Amino acid sequence: MDFWFSYITLAEIYVLLGLSTNLLVGIVGIFSVSQAAVFGVGAYIVAYFLMAAEPMSFLPALGIAAVGCILLNVLVTLPSLRVSGDYFVVTSFGIQLLATAVFTNWTAGTGGANGLPGIPPPDLFHHPLESTGQLTLLCTAGAVLGCLAFFLIMRAPFGRLLRAIREDELAVAAAGKNVLRAKVSAAALAGAFAGVAGGLYATFLSFIDPSSFDLDASILLLTMVVVGGARTLAGSIIGPFLLLALPQILTLLDIPTTIAAAMRQLLYGMLLILFMMFRPQGLAGERL
Amino acid sequence: MLWLQLLVNGLETGCALGVVAISFSLVYATTKIFHVAHAGIYTMGGYLAWWLVTHGAPSAVALLLAVAACTVGGAMIQSQIYARLERRRATHLVILIASLGTLAVMQNIIAAVFTPNILQFPIPWAANVMALGGEVRLTWAQMLTIAVSLAAYAGVMWFAHYTILGKRIRAVASNPFLAQITRLQPQSVYVIVVAIASAIVALPGVLVPLDLGLQPYGGITPLLTATIAMIAGGVGSITGAFALSIVIAELQNLSLLVMPGEWSIGITFFIFVIFMLFRPTGLFAAR
Numbered sequence: 001m002d003f004w005f006s007y008i009t010l011a012e013i014y015v016l017l018g019l020s021t022n023l024l025v026g027i028v029g030i031f032s033v034s035q036a037a038v039f040g041v042g043a044y045i046v047a048y049f050l051m052a053a054e055p056m057s058f059l060p061a062l063g064i065a066a067v068g069c070i071l072l073n074v075l076v077t078l079p080s081l082r083v084s085g086d087y088f089v090v091t092s093f094g095i096q097l098l099a100t101a102v103f104t105n106w107t108a109g110t111g112g113a114n115g116l117p118g119i120p121p122p123d124l125f126h127h128p129l130e131s132t133g134q135l136t137l138l139c140t141a142g143a144v145l146g147c148l149a150f151f152l153i154m155r156a157p158f159g160r161l162l163r164a165i166r167e168d169e170l171a172v173a174a175a176g177k178n179v180l181r182a183k184v185s186a187a188a189l190a191g192a193f194a195g196v197a198g199g200l201y202a203t204f205l206s207f208i209d210p211s212s213f214d215l216d217a218s219i220l221l222l223t224m225v226v227v228g229g230a231r232t233l234a235g236s237i238i239g240p241f242l243l244l245a246l247p248q249i250l251t252l253l254d255i256p257t258t259i260a261a262a263m264r265q266l267l268y269g270m271l272l273i274l275f276m277m278f279r280p281q282g283l284a285g286e287r288l
Numbered sequence: 289m290l291w292l293q294l295l296v297n298g299l300e301t302g303c304a305l306g307v308v309a310i311s312f313s314l315v316y317a318t319t320k321i322f323h324v325a326h327a328g329i330y331t332m333g334g335y336l337a338w339w340l341v342t343h344g345a346p347s348a349v350a351l352l353l354a355v356a357a358c359t360v361g362g363a364m365i366q367s368q369i370y371a372r373l374e375r376r377r378a379t380h381l382v383i384l385i386a387s388l389g390t391l392a393v394m395q396n397i398i399a400a401v402f403t404p405n406i407l408q409f410p411i412p413w414a415a416n417v418m419a420l421g422g423e424v425r426l427t428w429a430q431m432l433t434i435a436v437s438l439a440a441y442a443g444v445m446w447f448a449h450y451t452i453l454g455k456r457i458r459a460v461a462s463n464p465f466l467a468q469i470t471r472l473q474p475q476s477v478y479v480i481v482v483a484i485a486s487a488i489v490a491l492p493g494v495l496v497p498l499d500l501g502l503q504p505y506g507g508i509t510p511l512l513t514a515t516i517a518m519i520a521g522g523v524g525s526i527t528g529a530f531a532l533s534i535v536i537a538e539l540q541n542l543s544l545l546v547m548p549g550e551w552s553i554g555i556t557f558f559i560f561v562i563f564m565l566f567r568p569t570g571l572f573a574a575r
Contacts, residue, residue: 083568094557105550266396272389
Protein backbone atom coordinates (compact mmCIF):
# COMPACT_ATOMS: atom_id res chain seq x y z
CA MET A 1 0.00 0.00 0.00
CA ASP A 2 2.79 2.40 0.94
CA PHE A 3 4.41 1.67 -2.41
CA TRP A 4 1.31 2.84 -4.27
CA PHE A 5 0.99 5.93 -2.09
CA SER A 6 4.57 6.95 -2.72
CA TYR A 7 4.28 6.23 -6.45
CA ILE A 8 1.15 8.37 -6.70
CA THR A 9 2.62 11.16 -4.58
CA LEU A 10 5.82 11.28 -6.59
CA ALA A 11 3.87 11.21 -9.86
CA GLU A 12 1.73 14.11 -8.61
CA ILE A 13 4.84 16.14 -7.83
CA TYR A 14 6.08 15.38 -11.34
CA VAL A 15 2.71 16.45 -12.74
CA LEU A 16 3.44 19.92 -11.36
CA LEU A 17 6.87 19.77 -13.00
CA GLY A 18 5.31 18.50 -16.20
CA LEU A 19 2.96 21.49 -16.20
CA SER A 20 5.94 23.78 -15.68
CA THR A 21 7.88 22.19 -18.56
CA ASN A 22 4.81 22.04 -20.77
CA LEU A 23 4.16 25.74 -20.26
CA LEU A 24 7.64 26.65 -21.50
CA VAL A 25 8.35 23.95 -24.09
CA GLY A 26 4.85 23.08 -25.29
CA ILE A 27 2.79 26.22 -25.02
CA VAL A 28 5.34 28.97 -25.68
CA GLY A 29 7.80 26.78 -27.60
CA ILE A 30 10.94 27.69 -25.66
CA PHE A 31 13.40 24.79 -25.43
CA SER A 32 14.48 24.37 -21.82
CA VAL A 33 16.74 21.86 -20.10
CA SER A 34 16.97 23.77 -16.83
CA GLN A 35 13.62 22.82 -15.30
CA ALA A 36 15.29 20.41 -12.87
CA ALA A 37 17.62 23.19 -11.70
CA VAL A 38 14.67 25.40 -10.80
CA PHE A 39 12.98 22.40 -9.17
CA GLY A 40 16.14 21.92 -7.09
CA VAL A 41 16.32 25.54 -6.05
CA GLY A 42 12.73 25.25 -4.77
CA ALA A 43 13.58 22.06 -2.87
CA TYR A 44 16.71 23.51 -1.25
CA ILE A 45 14.95 26.76 -0.26
CA VAL A 46 12.12 24.90 1.49
CA ALA A 47 14.60 22.53 3.15
CA TYR A 48 16.65 25.50 4.36
CA PHE A 49 13.70 27.29 5.98
CA LEU A 50 12.24 24.15 7.55
CA MET A 51 15.61 23.17 9.02
CA ALA A 52 16.62 26.66 10.19
CA ALA A 53 17.33 27.27 13.88
CA GLU A 54 13.82 28.67 14.20
CA PRO A 55 11.90 26.51 11.75
CA MET A 56 9.35 28.25 9.59
CA SER A 57 6.04 26.57 8.93
CA PHE A 58 5.52 24.85 5.59
CA LEU A 59 3.26 27.16 3.62
CA PRO A 60 5.33 30.37 4.06
CA ALA A 61 8.48 28.42 3.16
CA LEU A 62 6.74 27.10 0.05
CA GLY A 63 5.75 30.67 -0.78
CA ILE A 64 9.34 31.87 -0.49
CA ALA A 65 10.51 28.98 -2.68
CA ALA A 66 7.92 29.86 -5.34
CA VAL A 67 8.93 33.53 -5.31
CA GLY A 68 12.62 32.57 -5.41
CA CYS A 69 12.06 30.34 -8.45
CA ILE A 70 9.98 33.02 -10.19
CA LEU A 71 12.79 35.53 -9.70
CA LEU A 72 15.37 33.02 -10.90
CA ASN A 73 13.42 32.22 -14.06
CA VAL A 74 12.77 35.89 -14.84
CA LEU A 75 16.45 36.76 -14.35
CA VAL A 76 17.50 33.86 -16.55
CA THR A 77 15.05 34.34 -19.40
CA LEU A 78 15.00 38.12 -19.65
CA PRO A 79 18.46 38.72 -21.15
CA SER A 80 18.51 35.72 -23.50
CA LEU A 81 14.95 35.83 -24.84
CA ARG A 82 15.56 39.46 -25.75
CA VAL A 83 18.05 38.16 -28.31
CA SER A 84 16.89 34.83 -29.75
CA GLY A 85 15.61 31.35 -28.97
CA ASP A 86 18.96 29.66 -29.56
CA TYR A 87 20.59 31.91 -26.99
CA PHE A 88 18.12 30.54 -24.51
CA VAL A 89 19.29 27.00 -25.30
CA VAL A 90 22.77 28.03 -24.19
CA THR A 91 21.36 29.84 -21.16
CA SER A 92 19.33 26.88 -20.04
CA PHE A 93 22.21 24.42 -20.41
CA GLY A 94 24.40 26.91 -18.55
CA ILE A 95 21.95 27.36 -15.70
CA GLN A 96 21.54 23.61 -15.37
CA LEU A 97 25.31 22.98 -15.17
CA LEU A 98 25.82 25.95 -12.87
CA ALA A 99 23.03 24.80 -10.54
CA THR A 100 24.52 21.29 -10.40
CA ALA A 101 27.90 22.85 -9.55
CA VAL A 102 26.31 24.91 -6.76
CA PHE A 103 24.27 21.99 -5.36
CA THR A 104 27.36 19.76 -5.36
CA ASN A 105 30.07 22.16 -4.22
CA TRP A 106 28.40 24.64 -1.88
CA THR A 107 28.68 22.22 1.02
CA ALA A 108 27.71 24.74 3.71
CA GLY A 109 24.33 25.50 2.15
CA THR A 110 23.33 22.31 0.35
CA GLY A 111 25.23 19.53 2.06
CA GLY A 112 27.20 18.98 -1.15
CA ALA A 113 27.13 15.62 -2.90
CA ASN A 114 26.00 13.91 0.32
CA GLY A 115 22.74 15.81 0.23
CA LEU A 116 20.54 17.14 2.99
CA PRO A 117 19.01 14.44 5.21
CA GLY A 118 16.36 14.86 7.88
CA ILE A 119 14.05 17.45 6.35
CA PRO A 120 11.03 17.65 8.67
CA PRO A 121 7.59 16.66 7.34
CA PRO A 122 5.33 19.50 6.17
CA ASP A 123 2.78 21.05 8.48
CA LEU A 124 -0.50 22.75 7.71
CA PHE A 125 -1.43 25.49 10.20
CA HIS A 126 0.84 23.89 12.85
CA HIS A 127 -0.53 20.36 12.38
CA PRO A 128 2.39 18.21 11.19
CA LEU A 129 1.47 15.77 8.41
CA GLU A 130 3.39 12.61 9.13
CA SER A 131 1.66 9.63 7.58
CA THR A 132 2.12 8.79 3.91
CA GLY A 133 -1.63 9.10 3.39
CA GLN A 134 -1.67 12.67 4.65
CA LEU A 135 1.31 13.56 2.45
CA THR A 136 -0.43 12.02 -0.54
CA LEU A 137 -3.50 14.15 0.19
CA LEU A 138 -1.31 17.28 0.39
CA CYS A 139 0.39 16.52 -2.93
CA THR A 140 -2.94 15.65 -4.53
CA ALA A 141 -4.25 19.02 -3.42
CA GLY A 142 -1.14 20.68 -4.84
CA ALA A 143 -1.40 18.84 -8.16
CA VAL A 144 -5.15 19.53 -8.49
CA LEU A 145 -4.62 23.22 -7.78
CA GLY A 146 -1.79 23.27 -10.30
CA CYS A 147 -3.92 21.60 -12.98
CA LEU A 148 -6.81 23.96 -12.26
CA ALA A 149 -4.51 26.97 -12.54
CA PHE A 150 -3.07 25.64 -15.81
CA PHE A 151 -6.57 24.99 -17.20
CA LEU A 152 -7.83 28.45 -16.27
CA ILE A 153 -4.74 30.23 -17.60
CA MET A 154 -5.00 28.41 -20.91
CA ARG A 155 -8.61 29.54 -21.28
CA ALA A 156 -7.80 33.13 -20.32
CA PRO A 157 -6.67 35.76 -22.86
CA PHE A 158 -3.13 35.31 -21.56
CA GLY A 159 -3.17 31.62 -22.57
CA ARG A 160 -4.37 32.50 -26.05
CA LEU A 161 -1.61 35.09 -26.32
CA LEU A 162 1.02 32.47 -25.41
CA ARG A 163 -0.29 30.01 -27.99
CA ALA A 164 -0.43 32.75 -30.59
CA ILE A 165 3.24 33.53 -29.93
CA ARG A 166 4.13 29.93 -30.63
CA GLU A 167 2.26 30.02 -33.94
CA ASP A 168 3.55 33.33 -35.23
CA GLU A 169 5.61 35.63 -33.09
CA LEU A 170 5.80 38.37 -35.70
CA ALA A 171 2.04 38.53 -36.14
CA VAL A 172 1.55 38.85 -32.38
CA ALA A 173 4.10 41.65 -32.20
CA ALA A 174 2.42 43.35 -35.14
CA ALA A 175 -0.91 43.16 -33.32
CA GLY A 176 0.63 45.34 -30.64
CA LYS A 177 1.24 42.70 -28.00
CA ASN A 178 4.42 42.69 -25.96
CA VAL A 179 5.96 39.33 -26.89
CA LEU A 180 8.93 39.50 -24.55
CA ARG A 181 6.75 40.34 -21.56
CA ALA A 182 4.41 37.45 -22.31
CA LYS A 183 7.30 35.00 -22.65
CA VAL A 184 8.93 36.15 -19.44
CA SER A 185 5.58 35.94 -17.59
CA ALA A 186 5.18 32.38 -18.84
CA ALA A 187 8.67 31.59 -17.58
CA ALA A 188 7.80 33.14 -14.21
CA LEU A 189 4.71 30.98 -13.99
CA ALA A 190 6.75 27.90 -14.92
CA GLY A 191 9.17 28.87 -12.13
CA ALA A 192 6.34 29.03 -9.59
CA PHE A 193 5.13 25.53 -10.53
CA ALA A 194 8.65 24.11 -10.32
CA GLY A 195 9.35 25.84 -6.99
CA VAL A 196 6.20 24.43 -5.38
CA ALA A 197 7.00 20.99 -6.77
CA GLY A 198 10.50 21.29 -5.26
CA GLY A 199 9.08 22.11 -1.83
CA LEU A 200 6.69 19.16 -1.91
CA TYR A 201 9.47 16.85 -3.11
CA ALA A 202 11.88 17.87 -0.33
CA THR A 203 9.37 17.39 2.46
CA PHE A 204 7.93 14.18 1.00
CA LEU A 205 11.28 12.40 0.66
CA SER A 206 12.84 14.19 3.68
CA PHE A 207 16.16 13.81 1.85
CA ILE A 208 17.47 15.67 -1.19
CA ASP A 209 20.76 15.44 -3.07
CA PRO A 210 22.08 16.96 -6.32
CA SER A 211 21.39 13.83 -8.39
CA SER A 212 17.64 14.56 -8.36
CA PHE A 213 18.19 17.94 -9.96
CA ASP A 214 20.80 17.34 -12.67
CA LEU A 215 20.70 17.46 -16.45
CA ASP A 216 19.40 13.89 -16.57
CA ALA A 217 16.43 14.95 -14.47
CA SER A 218 15.75 17.80 -16.88
CA ILE A 219 15.85 15.34 -19.78
CA LEU A 220 13.40 13.11 -17.89
CA LEU A 221 11.02 16.07 -17.49
CA LEU A 222 11.27 16.85 -21.18
CA THR A 223 10.60 13.18 -21.99
CA MET A 224 7.51 13.21 -19.76
CA VAL A 225 6.04 16.15 -21.65
CA VAL A 226 6.99 14.75 -25.05
CA VAL A 227 5.59 11.28 -24.33
CA GLY A 228 2.45 12.49 -22.57
CA GLY A 229 1.81 15.09 -25.21
CA ALA A 230 2.77 18.71 -25.41
CA ARG A 231 0.40 21.63 -24.99
CA THR A 232 -2.40 19.80 -23.21
CA LEU A 233 -3.29 19.28 -19.57
CA ALA A 234 -3.89 15.57 -20.16
CA GLY A 235 -0.39 15.21 -21.59
CA SER A 236 1.25 16.65 -18.49
CA ILE A 237 -0.67 14.18 -16.34
CA ILE A 238 -0.19 11.04 -18.43
CA GLY A 239 3.54 11.61 -19.00
CA PRO A 240 4.71 11.59 -15.36
CA PHE A 241 2.51 8.64 -14.35
CA LEU A 242 3.76 6.61 -17.30
CA LEU A 243 7.45 7.45 -17.08
CA LEU A 244 7.69 6.96 -13.32
CA ALA A 245 6.31 3.45 -13.83
CA LEU A 246 8.93 2.63 -16.48
CA PRO A 247 11.90 2.14 -14.09
CA GLN A 248 9.77 -0.36 -12.16
CA ILE A 249 9.25 -2.32 -15.36
CA LEU A 250 12.98 -2.11 -16.11
CA THR A 251 13.78 -3.71 -12.74
CA LEU A 252 11.88 -6.80 -13.95
CA LEU A 253 14.51 -7.18 -16.68
CA ASP A 254 17.80 -8.51 -15.41
CA ILE A 255 20.02 -5.44 -15.76
CA PRO A 256 23.14 -5.07 -13.56
CA THR A 257 22.65 -2.24 -11.08
CA THR A 258 25.86 -0.51 -12.20
CA ILE A 259 24.39 0.31 -15.60
CA ALA A 260 20.72 0.59 -14.59
CA ALA A 261 20.84 4.40 -14.47
CA ALA A 262 22.49 4.56 -17.88
CA MET A 263 19.92 2.17 -19.36
CA ARG A 264 17.09 4.32 -17.99
CA GLN A 265 18.52 7.49 -19.51
CA LEU A 266 19.19 5.61 -22.74
CA LEU A 267 15.52 4.70 -22.87
CA TYR A 268 14.47 8.32 -22.30
CA GLY A 269 16.75 9.42 -25.13
CA MET A 270 15.27 6.79 -27.46
CA LEU A 271 11.76 7.89 -26.51
CA LEU A 272 12.64 11.52 -27.30
CA ILE A 273 13.97 10.61 -30.76
CA LEU A 274 11.19 8.16 -31.63
CA PHE A 275 8.38 10.47 -30.53
CA MET A 276 9.89 13.41 -32.41
CA MET A 277 10.19 11.28 -35.55
CA PHE A 278 6.89 9.41 -35.50
CA ARG A 279 4.50 11.08 -33.09
CA PRO A 280 5.46 14.66 -32.26
CA GLN A 281 2.09 15.20 -30.57
CA GLY A 282 2.79 12.53 -27.96
CA LEU A 283 0.04 10.28 -26.60
CA ALA A 284 -2.50 12.97 -25.82
CA GLY A 285 -1.18 16.27 -27.04
CA GLU A 286 -1.06 18.60 -29.97
CA ARG A 287 1.65 18.88 -32.57
CA LEU A 288 4.85 20.45 -31.25
CA MET B 289 55.36 31.83 -12.01
CA LEU B 290 52.09 30.02 -11.44
CA TRP B 291 50.21 32.48 -13.60
CA LEU B 292 52.55 31.81 -16.51
CA GLN B 293 51.87 28.10 -16.27
CA LEU B 294 48.14 28.85 -16.12
CA LEU B 295 48.43 31.03 -19.22
CA VAL B 296 50.14 28.20 -21.11
CA ASN B 297 47.52 25.69 -19.93
CA GLY B 298 44.83 28.14 -20.98
CA LEU B 299 46.32 28.33 -24.44
CA GLU B 300 46.20 24.54 -24.70
CA THR B 301 42.60 24.10 -23.49
CA GLY B 302 41.65 27.16 -25.54
CA CYS B 303 43.02 25.67 -28.75
CA ALA B 304 41.21 22.38 -28.17
CA LEU B 305 38.03 24.26 -27.31
CA GLY B 306 38.51 26.41 -30.40
CA VAL B 307 38.37 23.33 -32.61
CA VAL B 308 35.11 22.26 -30.94
CA ALA B 309 33.81 25.80 -31.46
CA ILE B 310 34.68 26.03 -35.16
CA SER B 311 33.21 22.60 -35.87
CA PHE B 312 29.98 23.50 -34.06
CA SER B 313 29.96 26.86 -35.80
CA LEU B 314 30.22 25.14 -39.21
CA VAL B 315 27.11 23.09 -38.47
CA TYR B 316 25.15 25.89 -36.85
CA ALA B 317 25.90 28.53 -39.46
CA THR B 318 25.04 26.17 -42.34
CA THR B 319 22.15 24.03 -41.14
CA LYS B 320 20.82 26.45 -38.47
CA ILE B 321 20.42 23.37 -36.24
CA PHE B 322 21.58 23.73 -32.66
CA HIS B 323 23.40 20.40 -32.88
CA VAL B 324 23.57 19.36 -29.22
CA ALA B 325 24.43 15.79 -30.21
CA HIS B 326 27.83 17.14 -31.31
CA ALA B 327 28.90 16.62 -27.68
CA GLY B 328 28.09 12.93 -28.15
CA ILE B 329 30.30 12.72 -31.26
CA TYR B 330 33.11 14.40 -29.30
CA THR B 331 32.85 11.82 -26.52
CA MET B 332 32.42 8.91 -28.93
CA GLY B 333 35.70 9.75 -30.70
CA GLY B 334 37.64 9.59 -27.44
CA TYR B 335 36.14 6.29 -26.35
CA LEU B 336 36.68 4.64 -29.74
CA ALA B 337 40.33 5.66 -29.71
CA TRP B 338 40.68 4.38 -26.15
CA TRP B 339 39.16 1.03 -27.08
CA LEU B 340 41.44 0.69 -30.12
CA VAL B 341 44.55 1.62 -28.12
CA THR B 342 43.77 -0.83 -25.31
CA HIS B 343 43.31 -3.50 -27.98
CA GLY B 344 46.81 -2.90 -29.27
CA ALA B 345 46.28 -0.47 -32.14
CA PRO B 346 49.06 2.11 -32.65
CA SER B 347 47.94 5.52 -31.40
CA ALA B 348 48.05 7.20 -34.82
CA VAL B 349 45.85 4.48 -36.31
CA ALA B 350 43.45 4.80 -33.37
CA LEU B 351 43.17 8.55 -33.94
CA LEU B 352 42.49 8.13 -37.66
CA LEU B 353 39.91 5.39 -37.15
CA ALA B 354 38.16 7.48 -34.48
CA VAL B 355 38.02 10.42 -36.90
CA ALA B 356 36.59 8.16 -39.62
CA ALA B 357 33.97 6.70 -37.29
CA CYS B 358 32.90 10.15 -36.10
CA THR B 359 32.57 11.30 -39.71
CA VAL B 360 30.19 8.44 -40.40
CA GLY B 361 28.34 9.04 -37.12
CA GLY B 362 27.78 12.72 -37.90
CA ALA B 363 26.59 11.98 -41.43
CA MET B 364 24.14 9.41 -40.03
CA ILE B 365 22.69 11.87 -37.53
CA GLN B 366 22.14 14.46 -40.24
CA SER B 367 20.78 12.12 -42.91
CA GLN B 368 18.76 9.77 -40.72
CA ILE B 369 17.38 12.16 -38.10
CA TYR B 370 17.65 15.84 -38.98
CA ALA B 371 16.94 15.46 -42.71
CA ARG B 372 13.96 13.19 -42.09
CA LEU B 373 12.50 15.62 -39.57
CA GLU B 374 13.11 18.50 -41.92
CA ARG B 375 11.24 16.70 -44.71
CA ARG B 376 8.26 16.47 -42.37
CA ARG B 377 8.47 20.21 -41.80
CA ALA B 378 9.33 19.71 -38.13
CA THR B 379 9.81 22.90 -36.16
CA HIS B 380 13.15 24.03 -34.83
CA LEU B 381 12.08 22.90 -31.35
CA VAL B 382 11.33 19.35 -32.51
CA ILE B 383 14.76 19.01 -34.14
CA LEU B 384 16.39 20.36 -30.99
CA ILE B 385 14.59 17.81 -28.81
CA ALA B 386 15.57 15.01 -31.20
CA SER B 387 19.17 16.21 -31.02
CA LEU B 388 19.07 16.17 -27.22
CA GLY B 389 17.62 12.66 -27.38
CA THR B 390 20.48 11.58 -29.67
CA LEU B 391 22.99 13.02 -27.20
CA ALA B 392 21.36 11.12 -24.32
CA VAL B 393 21.40 7.88 -26.34
CA MET B 394 25.07 8.22 -27.32
CA GLN B 395 26.27 9.16 -23.84
CA ASN B 396 24.37 6.38 -22.13
CA ILE B 397 25.39 3.68 -24.61
CA ILE B 398 28.97 4.72 -23.78
CA ALA B 399 28.23 4.71 -20.05
CA ALA B 400 26.61 1.27 -20.27
CA VAL B 401 29.48 -0.25 -22.26
CA PHE B 402 32.49 1.45 -20.63
CA THR B 403 31.04 2.20 -17.13
CA PRO B 404 30.55 5.84 -16.00
CA ASN B 405 34.00 5.97 -14.34
CA ILE B 406 36.95 8.00 -15.59
CA LEU B 407 39.22 6.08 -17.98
CA GLN B 408 42.86 6.96 -18.63
CA PHE B 409 44.67 6.31 -21.92
CA PRO B 410 47.40 3.67 -21.53
CA ILE B 411 49.86 5.75 -23.58
CA PRO B 412 52.98 6.45 -21.51
CA TRP B 413 54.64 9.00 -23.83
CA ALA B 414 51.63 11.34 -23.61
CA ALA B 415 52.54 12.24 -20.03
CA ASN B 416 56.21 12.98 -20.85
CA VAL B 417 56.92 16.51 -19.72
CA MET B 418 58.84 19.14 -21.61
CA ALA B 419 60.04 22.21 -19.70
CA LEU B 420 59.61 25.51 -21.52
CA GLY B 421 62.10 27.40 -19.38
CA GLY B 422 61.60 28.21 -15.72
CA GLU B 423 58.78 26.36 -14.00
CA VAL B 424 56.56 26.25 -17.05
CA ARG B 425 56.01 22.77 -18.43
CA LEU B 426 53.77 21.03 -20.93
CA THR B 427 53.09 17.35 -21.49
CA TRP B 428 53.56 15.93 -24.96
CA ALA B 429 49.83 15.37 -25.19
CA GLN B 430 49.26 19.07 -24.56
CA MET B 431 51.80 20.13 -27.19
CA LEU B 432 50.28 17.72 -29.68
CA THR B 433 46.85 19.22 -28.93
CA ILE B 434 48.09 22.76 -29.60
CA ALA B 435 49.79 21.75 -32.85
CA VAL B 436 46.85 19.71 -34.17
CA SER B 437 44.32 22.39 -33.16
CA LEU B 438 46.21 25.16 -34.94
CA ALA B 439 46.53 22.94 -38.00
CA ALA B 440 42.80 22.18 -37.89
CA TYR B 441 41.99 25.89 -37.66
CA ALA B 442 44.25 26.69 -40.62
CA GLY B 443 42.80 23.75 -42.54
CA VAL B 444 39.21 24.88 -42.01
CA MET B 445 40.03 28.45 -43.04
CA TRP B 446 41.74 27.22 -46.21
CA PHE B 447 38.93 24.77 -46.95
CA ALA B 448 36.16 27.32 -46.52
CA HIS B 449 37.78 29.97 -48.70
CA TYR B 450 39.79 28.19 -51.37
CA THR B 451 37.97 24.97 -52.28
CA ILE B 452 34.89 24.61 -54.43
CA LEU B 453 33.12 22.54 -51.77
CA GLY B 454 33.94 25.21 -49.18
CA LYS B 455 32.47 27.90 -51.38
CA ARG B 456 29.40 25.78 -52.00
CA ILE B 457 28.96 25.38 -48.23
CA ARG B 458 29.24 29.10 -47.71
CA ALA B 459 26.73 29.72 -50.47
CA VAL B 460 24.23 27.33 -48.87
CA ALA B 461 24.85 28.89 -45.47
CA SER B 462 24.20 32.40 -46.66
CA ASN B 463 21.02 31.61 -48.63
CA PRO B 464 19.60 28.07 -48.66
CA PHE B 465 16.68 29.03 -50.91
CA LEU B 466 18.88 30.53 -53.60
CA ALA B 467 21.20 27.52 -53.27
CA GLN B 468 18.22 25.23 -53.82
CA ILE B 469 17.12 26.86 -57.06
CA THR B 470 20.69 27.05 -58.38
CA ARG B 471 20.97 23.28 -57.78
CA LEU B 472 23.62 23.43 -55.08
CA GLN B 473 21.56 20.76 -53.25
CA PRO B 474 21.48 22.11 -49.70
CA GLN B 475 20.38 18.77 -48.20
CA SER B 476 23.46 16.91 -49.40
CA VAL B 477 25.64 19.88 -48.41
CA TYR B 478 24.20 19.63 -44.90
CA VAL B 479 25.22 15.97 -44.65
CA ILE B 480 28.73 16.82 -45.84
CA VAL B 481 29.02 19.72 -43.40
CA VAL B 482 27.97 17.68 -40.37
CA ALA B 483 30.32 14.88 -41.47
CA ILE B 484 33.25 17.28 -41.78
CA ALA B 485 32.45 18.95 -38.47
CA SER B 486 32.26 15.55 -36.78
CA ALA B 487 35.63 14.58 -38.22
CA ILE B 488 37.15 17.81 -36.91
CA VAL B 489 35.61 17.51 -33.44
CA ALA B 490 37.03 14.00 -33.10
CA LEU B 491 40.53 15.53 -32.94
CA PRO B 492 40.09 17.31 -29.58
CA GLY B 493 37.76 14.46 -28.62
CA VAL B 494 40.75 12.10 -28.72
CA LEU B 495 43.59 14.47 -27.78
CA VAL B 496 42.11 16.20 -24.72
CA PRO B 497 41.38 12.90 -22.89
CA LEU B 498 45.05 11.89 -23.37
CA ASP B 499 45.68 14.39 -20.61
CA LEU B 500 42.44 14.52 -18.64
CA GLY B 501 40.91 11.06 -19.12
CA LEU B 502 37.53 10.09 -20.49
CA GLN B 503 34.04 10.38 -19.01
CA PRO B 504 30.76 9.47 -20.74
CA TYR B 505 29.10 12.75 -19.78
CA GLY B 506 32.25 14.83 -20.31
CA GLY B 507 31.23 16.32 -23.65
CA ILE B 508 28.56 18.73 -22.50
CA THR B 509 30.70 21.30 -20.68
CA PRO B 510 33.20 21.69 -23.57
CA LEU B 511 30.34 21.98 -26.05
CA LEU B 512 28.55 24.59 -23.94
CA THR B 513 31.77 26.59 -23.54
CA ALA B 514 32.40 26.28 -27.28
CA THR B 515 28.90 27.53 -28.16
CA ILE B 516 29.43 30.49 -25.86
CA ALA B 517 32.73 31.20 -27.62
CA MET B 518 30.96 30.93 -30.97
CA ILE B 519 28.26 33.40 -29.95
CA ALA B 520 30.76 35.77 -28.34
CA GLY B 521 32.93 35.59 -31.45
CA GLY B 522 30.01 36.18 -33.76
CA VAL B 523 28.04 33.37 -35.40
CA GLY B 524 29.55 32.47 -38.77
CA SER B 525 33.03 33.77 -37.97
CA ILE B 526 35.54 30.90 -37.75
CA THR B 527 38.33 33.15 -36.50
CA GLY B 528 36.01 34.75 -33.96
CA ALA B 529 34.99 31.38 -32.53
CA PHE B 530 38.60 30.18 -32.32
CA ALA B 531 39.95 33.41 -30.77
CA LEU B 532 37.17 33.71 -28.19
CA SER B 533 37.66 30.07 -27.19
CA ILE B 534 41.24 30.90 -26.27
CA VAL B 535 40.15 34.04 -24.40
CA ILE B 536 37.52 32.13 -22.40
CA ALA B 537 39.94 29.30 -21.59
CA GLU B 538 42.57 31.82 -20.45
CA LEU B 539 40.05 33.55 -18.18
CA GLN B 540 38.94 30.20 -16.76
CA ASN B 541 42.53 29.21 -16.04
CA LEU B 542 43.47 32.56 -14.52
CA SER B 543 40.36 32.40 -12.31
CA LEU B 544 42.02 29.39 -10.64
CA LEU B 545 44.31 31.90 -8.91
CA VAL B 546 41.37 33.26 -6.92
CA MET B 547 38.79 30.45 -6.77
CA PRO B 548 38.61 26.65 -6.97
CA GLY B 549 38.14 24.93 -10.34
CA GLU B 550 34.59 23.66 -9.68
CA TRP B 551 33.30 27.17 -10.29
CA SER B 552 34.84 27.71 -13.72
CA ILE B 553 31.45 27.05 -15.36
CA GLY B 554 30.32 30.17 -13.47
CA ILE B 555 33.06 32.25 -15.15
CA THR B 556 32.06 30.96 -18.57
CA PHE B 557 28.43 31.72 -17.96
CA PHE B 558 29.24 35.19 -16.63
CA ILE B 559 31.09 35.97 -19.87
CA PHE B 560 28.04 34.80 -21.81
CA VAL B 561 25.66 37.01 -19.82
CA ILE B 562 27.93 40.03 -20.36
CA PHE B 563 27.90 39.41 -24.11
CA MET B 564 24.13 38.91 -24.18
CA LEU B 565 23.60 42.20 -22.42
CA PHE B 566 26.11 44.36 -24.26
CA ARG B 567 27.03 42.77 -27.58
CA PRO B 568 24.65 39.97 -28.52
CA THR B 569 25.93 39.77 -32.11
CA GLY B 570 29.45 38.95 -30.96
CA LEU B 571 32.81 40.57 -31.60
CA PHE B 572 33.51 39.45 -35.16
CA ALA B 573 29.95 39.41 -36.44
CA ALA B 574 29.79 38.90 -40.19
CA ARG B 575 27.76 41.83 -41.50
